[in-house]
Amino acid sequence: xxxxxxxxxxxxxxxxxxxxxxxxxxxxxxxxxxxxxxxxxxxxxxxxxxxxxxxxxxxxxxxxxxxxxxxxxxxxxxxxxxxxxxxxxxxxxxxxxxxxxxxxxxxxxxxxxxxxxxxxxxxxxxxxxxxxxxxxxxxxxxxxxxxxxxxxxxxxxxxxxxxxxxxxxxxxxxxxxxxxxxxxxxxxxxxxxxxxxxxxxxxxxxxxxxxxxxxxxxxxxxxxxxxxxxxxxxxxxxxxxxxxxxxxxxxxxxxxxxxxxxxxxxxxxxxxxxxxxxxxxxxxxxxxxxxxxxxxxxxxxxxxxxxxxxxxxxxxxxxxxxxxxxxxxxxxxxxxxxxxxxxxxxxxxxxxxx
Numbered sequence: 001x002x003x004x005x006x007x008x009x010x011x012x013x014x015x016x017x018x019x020x021x022x023x024x025x026x027x028x029x030x031x032x033x034x035x036x037x038x039x040x041x042x043x044x045x046x047x048x049x050x051x052x053x054x055x056x057x058x059x060x061x062x063x064x065x066x067x068x069x070x071x072x073x074x075x076x077x078x079x080x081x082x083x084x085x086x087x088x089x090x091x092x093x094x095x096x097x098x099x100x101x102x103x104x105x106x107x108x109x110x111x112x113x114x115x116x117x118x119x120x121x122x123x124x125x126x127x128x129x130x131x132x133x134x135x136x137x138x139x140x141x142x143x144x145x146x147x148x149x150x151x152x153x154x155x156x157x158x159x160x161x162x163x164x165x166x167x168x169x170x171x172x173x174x175x176x177x178x179x180x181x182x183x184x185x186x187x188x189x190x191x192x193x194x195x196x197x198x199x200x201x202x203x204x205x206x207x208x209x210x211x212x213x214x215x216x217x218x219x220x221x222x223x224x225x226x227x228x229x230x231x232x233x234x235x236x237x238x239x240x241x242x243x244x245x246x247x248x249x250x251x252x253x254x255x256x257x258x259x260x261x262x263x264x265x266x267x268x269x270x271x272x273x274x275x276x277x278x279x280x281x282x283x284x285x286x287x288x289x290x291x292x293x294x295x296x297x298x299x300x301x302x303x304x305x306x307x308x309x310x311x312x313x314x315x316x317x318x319x320x321x322x323x324x325x326x327x328x329x330x331x332x333x334x335x336x337x338x339x340x341x342x343x344x345x346x347x348x349x350x351x352x353x354x
Contacts, residue, residue, distance in 0.1 A: 060179035083112035099214025105330035113215035151233035247293035268314035
């Protein structure tokens with residue numbers, strides 16, 4: 001064996017490989033590595049620049065969902081001044097409220113549509129908490145609730161996006177380029193770049209990325225797409241728990257919450273809830289969730305009739321039907337405000353009698 005031992009018993013091995021190791025990383029290798037990295041970065045910057053110049057640049061992938069990220073991009077470029085009404089929920093909130101119709105029927109309202117597509121109920125609560133922290137002028141909150149969004153909350157994280165990054169991007173007008181690097185997703189970037197320009201121009205019928213000045217998302221396809229949605233998953237207790245935490249927060253802060261069960265296609269109810277037990281359970285859970293905070297619950301099917309051909313699928317209304325739905329919603333908001341005022345007067349009277 002090619003080593004020597006000293007009297008302490010510690011072996012000394014020759015540094016036969018030191019010279020070899022010193023040749024593994026050479027200046028030329030480092031130069032080539034840096035050149036490759038800079039070259040890749042340069043190509044990426046050129047790609048972003050080219051897409052931007054041709055209006056094909058998607059927003060940074062904060063959530064890696066194009067419609068969510070585009071809504072953040074809209075809010076960044078179109079701030080809504082001093083809103084007093086916040087609309088939250090998934091795509092049914094985004095597409096089922098017409099802010100202009102609300103104002104026509106209740107001129108004091110300043111609506112802000114904070115609905116984001118594809119969210120479960122716990123994620124809508126996450127977004128609501130973020131917007132409430134950023135928009136102190138909000139006094140009323142409306143959640144447009146789809147029963148399908150109250151299933152499977154346990155499968156998805158609450159955080160749709162990083163709040164710190166969203167704050168800087170939306171509210172502090174931070175430069176976007178660093179976020180393209182932080183959320184580097186070349187495959188989705190290239191995929192979204194193929195369609196985003198058409199979506200923004202309302203030229204992809206079933207997936208438009210169009211917003212009015214309130215953040216609403218009009219949807220008016222030429223035809224419907226059948227029911228599209230099948231049987232619902234079981235309702236998830238954690239979805240209602242998340243909503244309950246929001247209701248308690250709003251009660252503490254003296255803000256009102258109205259939850260609206262979105263209209264559903266009669267054919268979907270006939271096929272997937274023929275005895276009404278699923279929706280009855282949903283309503284029961286909703287009442288139990290909201291009762292401790294005094295939040296209110298409206299079921300439009302009880303006193304609003306959808307016009308003929310109102311639905312484009314099982315859960316979404318076309319924009320022409322949203323106008324009358326929003327008028328009915330404005331009336332419910334007035335009723336909710338009157339009830340809240342009456343409750344506060346009664347509470348004040350009770351306190352005086354004690």
